[in-house]
Amino acid sequence: MTSLGVLLVMVNLGALNVALPAIARHFHTGAALSNWILLSYMVVNTVLILVFGQFSDAFGRKMLYLLGMAAFTVMSFVVGFAQNIWLFILFRALQAAGGALIITNNTALITDAFPEAKLSSGLAANVLISSVAQLVGPVVGGVIASTLGWQWVFWSTVPIGVVGVVWGWFTLRHLPSQGSGRRIDTLGGAVTFVALSALIIALSEGSSLGWTAPLVLGGLVLFALLVPLLIWVEQRTHTPMFDFSLFANRAYAMANVATFLNSFARVSVVLLVSLYLQSLLHVDAFFAGISVLPVTVGMIVAAPLTGPLANRFSARILSTTGLGISAVGLILLMGGLRVHLSASLNDSGMFLVGFGSGLFMTPNTRSIMTGVPPERRGFANGLRSMLQNMGQVLSTAVSMTIITSILPLRLQNVVYTGTSGTLPAKDMALIDTGYRLAFLALLAATLAGMAASSLRGESGSPTHPGG
Incomplete structure (x- = not known):
């Protein structure tokens, strides 16, 4: 049931990445406002995830989760009727509040429901559903944006939300946290x-x-x-929202640092490849959605492996190895993304980025969620999710800054919306350089994540969740 919330949110986000150029053209937005089509959601979602974590610990998780599902679904319907870019951004911000309630309570509900011996399998199943949603999202976004229009990118998720609210009302057990009644x-x-x-x-x-x-x-x-x-x-x-004593545990602290860096390094890959194909090579939204699928395929392949592996090997080994595999994928992408595309390098690079991230996430999440007292799981998951979103926001901002910083003003809008003609070779070479520099920044973050993950140490046996 909790995975349906992840499906709802991730399909929506994945579809929007591919539909971005169509939305930007519809509202006639420049580079600055086009950036906020993506970031309006991420800003509000990131801020509220951590704030909502303490509500989860205080009042229990079921009702807050269902409230988030309902709010997200309603705003998915409303946003398609936005008459201008400002209403669009407002509706997306309100949708983000619902998404924050879903994400804050999702992993905490799973951790409450599964015994420790089976927790890795439960978390791996959740990652698998999330990966499938990311696989479906770009395809859905590409097909719908190029046939029915960008509005249906949002409207198509409404039935999922309605089913999720009704199903959750009758099937989710009421599992109040041990901190129920805690002051906000x-x-x-x-x-x-x-x-x-x-x-x-x-x-x-x-x-x-x-x-x-x-x-x-x-x-x-x-x-x-x-x-x-x-x-x-x-x-x-x-009753502080931030329990700084938790960070005295090196394994917990380093796992959170690695969470941020992995998110920073992975999220922009789909966006950058999709924008490059649509804006510079004039590929339609549907084909762009298909082209970025190797990232999600890699995560899907990795997800069923991580549950059993997490019970045999420590989070330090698995998570650090996963980040190393992602680093190799980014190196391949730096060589494959150019005017004359190298499909083999691109596809292999995206697959390895996805596979490495999938191998990283389950043991690292288990390490975080079982490394805190049960009554602080809402905060722990809120912090983990906030760091993931901060990685996404910073990744998008830094990547686009790197690309556009070396471009003259006449080329900056081209990165978002494309051009009707063919760019001169000199201009394309300049844009290519910007994209390679952006991927280099993602690679540096991945290597830093490997260092953080390896520094968490071995806090127990391989089966110990904090390992």
């Missing part, structure tokens, strides 16, 4: 909301406004000022 850290949540919003907006706008723009600098300064305030507030609160 209102001040800590408010400071966190403002601080993360400032950071994400600054990072998001840096690629379009420039890193010295007042909005960008103001956001970074505000974040820097609020972090010490948050630490001060949390140390003086009886």
Whole structure:
């Protein structure tokens, strides 16, 4: 049942990545607003995931999960009627709030329901469903955007949401957390909301406004000022949202760092390849969706292997190996993505990125979720999901900044919406260089993730979840 929520969210996100050029053309948006078609969801979702984590620990998970499913479904219907780009961004932000409730409670519900011996299998099944959703998403987005229109990219997920709400109401067990009745850290949540919003907006706008723009600098300064305030507030609160004592566990801390870096390195691969094919090589949305499938196929192949392997080998070994495989895939992509595409390098590179990420996720998630007391699983999953989303937001912002930073203004919009003609070889070479530099940044993050994963140490036997 919980996997249906993942299916709903991931199909929607995957479809939007491929449908982005069609939406940008429909609303006649430039580079800055096109960026917010993607980031409006990610900003709100990322900020609220962590804030909602404490609600999960305080009030239980079932009703909050179903509320998120209902909200996401309603907004999936409404967003298709947006009359301008500002309404579109507003509706996507509201949809993101529903998605935050789904993601915050999803993994925590699984961890509550499965005994420790079977938890890896439960988490692996969830990763498998998520991977299938990512496989279906780009295809659905490509087919629907090129035939029925971008609106149906959202409307097509409404039946999934309706089924999920009804099914969940009757089948989900009420499993209140052991922390039920815990007081909500209102001040800590408010400071966190403002601080993360400032950071994400600054990072998001840096690629379009420039890193010295007042909005960008103001956001970074505000974040820097609020972090010490948050630490001060949390140390003086009886029921803090942030339990800093958890990070004294090196395995837990390094697993969270690796989560962020893996997300940063993987998420932009589908977006970058899809944009390159559509905007520069004039490939239609359907074929672009098909072309990025090797990433998800790799995750699907890896998912059923990780459950049994996680019971035999430590998270340190499996997760570090997975990141290493992803690094090899990124190296192949740096050589394969060019005007005269190397299909073998591209497909192999995307498959390895997906396979490596799939091998990484299950043992790393198990290490995080079983490394905290049961009454803090809502926070632990909220933090893990927030770091994943922060990786996605930063990955999108940094990747697009790297690509456009070396381009003249006349070529920057081409990266998002394409051009009706063929670009001169000199311009294409410049854009190709931007894309290779972006993939180089993703490779650097992957190597840093390998270092973090290996530094978590061996905290027990291979079957110990914190290993």
